[in-house]
Amino acid sequence: MVQVRSLARYLEAFAPLAYQESYDNAGLIVGDPDMEITGVLVALDATETVIDEAIAKGCNVVVAHHPIIFKGLKKLNGKNYVERTVIKAIRNDVAIYAAHTNLDNVAGGVNFKIAEKLGLQHVRILAPKTQVLSKLVVFVPDSDLEAVLTAIYDAGAGRIGTYEHCSFRVGGTGTFRPLDGANPTVGEIGLDETVDEHRLEVILPAYLENSVVAAIQKAHSYEVPAYDVYPLNNANQEVGSGAVGELSEAMNLPDWLAYLKQQMHLNVIRYTPWRGTPIRRIAVCGGVGSFLLNDAVRAGADVFVTADYKYHEFFDADGRIVICDIGHYESEVFTKELIIQQLSKHFRTFAVILSDTVTNPVQYFT
């Protein structure tokens, strides 16, 4: 049997919690990590109806995109839908897990799914995050080099884009003098020692620092390995907000709007005027995206597909780009497919089911 903990660990290897926005509340929201999974229901929102659906379908885990508890709860007496959902989940031993902005912010996540639905090519992160990478330098006696490198790679360091096992090393001389109380692997108390060592450098996601350092301490033969960790300003091209890519063929605006409506199963698109040049490069951001408008313009996008635009924010398009507001639910509904695909790749011992509850609170009268 698979425990909820393993499900969380697997999802977080793809969409690390460290990449959620500061206001977010992704992760295991309700439930015991040790509970054994009978089935997983995947929904955009974990509502009361979705918990009922999970129970009816024999699923004791709901994986949702939006965290049901977002701003915190001070009382739990069922006076609103959030409290009632949480109470129902706890009473029925249903765990609720949310993969939210951490799933937005990774390559292959929510925005890449939208890009896939729109048939975009050369898809990349629209606004890559900085300050999420570190450089680690460790000084290793030649005899430890292979063991330390293997430990570093296994702990997740040394990846750059589609390359792994990336490192740099240069040979040199390490010096030290063990003091009273030391238990040196090499050298003697009170005597200066000189050893042939390598200076080994790797890049790593900053959130993995503790586990990489622990791996080094385990693999390195010295009592006290010498290492440095430097925060980097380099953008991580694999992590960040939004996505951008190109249509295989340019379109005019009416054709584009018809295509967008069809591909994303839309009732309505709210959009801004266009100067008439062909549409080819498309920026996307599931859910609230207005904060990325300038990134989309800077990336040379002809169109920005997103949601939750306010009236005055539409003016910011200013003829530079076509904002297409397709609705929050509509922009993210395919996230369910993405989660199902991820889970089905790895877990075979329980069912992973797509929720058929329409959780969109917005209806259209047309």
Ligand SMILES: [Zn+2]
């Ligand atoms: Zn959303």
